[in-house]
Amino acid sequence: KAGVTQTPRYLIKTRGQQVTLSCSPISGHRSVSWYQQTPGQGLQFLFEYFSETQRNKGNFPGRFSGRQFSNSRSEMNVSTLELGDSALYLCASSLEAGLNTGELFFGEGSRLTVL
């Protein structure tokens, strides 16, 4: 059974650009959640999607957005990139919604560097 796949694994962007990251969940999983990890702030929750709907959202500006497709694959987008957006972006999938119904399975992450 394939795990959670995130692409791209590494990318470099410059300030002001925008970026789109992709997350393919484990087959059958319908919940996808996104997280940002930085040395200064640690891990922070971005948002969770279930059945193509955003269920909840962390405390991030509107530049951070996401969506989920009918096959449960999810994308997150960051517009007008800032230096502080440099981070490891992780996604996780689970069978059901709510982040309290079962084990979370994490991808390897997408490491974004903003120059």
Added chain:
Amino acid sequence: KNEVEQSPQNLTAQEGEFITINCSYSVGISALHWLQQHPGGGIVSLFMLSSGKKKHGRLIATINIQEKHSSLHITASHPRDSAVYICAVTAYTGNQFYFGTGTSLTVIP
């Protein structure tokens, strides 16, 4: 203000020692997660619990809902247990998800 506090921040142990990592939280929760992160970034879920105690191999997790406290125990520690252990909670309010800052564990042979 951190909704989730972990202690200790760093921990060094000799192989074979019994290890305890603590997690305290300040919000009402529907679940608590213990996660393990190895160098390179990959995160593995160890436990999700909402009450009582769970055991998997040499790992034991307990939670006391009244005291808002959880512990992760590792029995007979091994160098391959060296990793960062992270506590996270699913809060009732707004379905938010909060992380602790992690405990970096090094087990010396």
